[in-house]
Amino acid sequence: MKNALFALMLGLSCVLATADESNWTSKRGLFVVSYQSELQPLQINQLHAWVLHIEDAQGGAVIGAQIDVDGGMPEHDHGLATKPRVTEELGNGDYLLDGLRFHMRGFWELELTIVANGKSDSVLLKVTL
């Protein structure tokens, strides 16, 4: 499973280099985050992984970041079904975020708290299924 995922993520990393993904700027503007889901399109009730790509404000890949993940559905006042976490740094500003599962259709928020190069900032990713 891990090997297969890693191979998949390497493939996705290549896609990321050229894909025109949405970019999410962190609250203080220190980081810009994009993501690519292993599940295309996103589906409910399936455990899956994303590749996060993190750049600094100048567009440089952020290396060695510590990333905490939280989130939920604000409309229903509940959190995520699982406790996803970054399990691997893939290089070139890419990080494997594993263990995601959305168990309802609707509007979700994922908050990433990123610490890198002695600086901390958070970013809110908005996802609608």
Place this chain on the structure above:
Amino acid sequence: MKRIGIAAVIAAMFFAGWYHWPTSPRPWTDADLVVLESLSLGNLLPLPNDPTNAVADDPRAAKLGHALFFDTRLSRNGGISCATCHQPERKFTDGRAKGQALGMSKRHTQSIVGTAYSPWLYWDGRRDSQWSQALSPLEDENEHGTNRQQVLQLIADDPEYAASYVELFGALPGLQDPAEVNAAFANVGKLFAAYERILQPGPAPFDDYVAAVVANDKNRQVALFSDDEVVGLQLFIGKANCTQCHNGPLLTNNEFHNTGVLAAAGELPDKGRAAGAREVLANEFNCAGVHNDASQPDCPELEFMRTGAELIGTFRTPSLRNVAETAPYMHKGQLATLRETLEHYNDAPDAMIGHNEAKPLNLRSGELRQLEAFLFTLSAPLAVDEQWLRAPVRE
């Protein structure tokens, strides 16, 4: 004064009529079709492999598991089998608020049907596989009240069971070495699971109706569903918010939610998943334990499992397949009928512990009746050969 009285009576009659009057169906939209198809049994994914159980798909294991499932000798008093509470004629439930075996169970008996698709078992998800779940009632004082040594002794003493066991797993162990006993006991759980994996729901009138909507076959739609059932379905996928949790072809997300159900009379509120999450992590038969048959154990469900106070008072969403046949409802069987259950969600009361995720629906009485009518369309015989739904005939 008299005129005001007459006007008040007319207004009251108008309100009562409006409150109880059914809503009319509206045409289906393309967006509806996407949702309807997502709920149809035809879109159920193939049964997932269970690498933790090497005999999960072995017909010999299913046959032995079937025999054990109905065998009342697997109990302290010789009178209790799995089928005592999981009755095939009731879609593997028992019609009681709480299971009644040697004593009374702590919670309402859940159906086994379709649970091979769930990462979690029990209302609180305190087990993470069908096989680990099947072991718990055997040693529960209020359920079978036996123990692992006695279970293995029974298998050893029954020539047919013993021969099948040896064929599948090798020699039965002596009963002195706890590690060997535990491994063999886990094997017994895997036999039950091989049988339980077979128990899947069959296509219901709802599924036929969805096919007719997709095919735009109006005559067939009318033949299959009354107007009330159509509106009930439209409420189900619409403003009643049912598909927030009852989604996918099994009409469950198998996740944990607090819907503000009152504690059972005379009991403290049940902590639900908050306690179940701790228990599954500690369980000796969980995916991460030594009894996992996978050559490279991989337990993403446990690895990424959520824990903590947020889960207080949350319970696993049950499948709504055959829901009209599996009353009463909720984790302690607190709600006797479908109507009571719908009224509960319509009111969405504050939770006793944690917080109710659901919001009041403000549906009218007529709409609740239509929603109830729709729920009856989810009943169907299981997609299982009849032979699996009764005790096997021993030769």
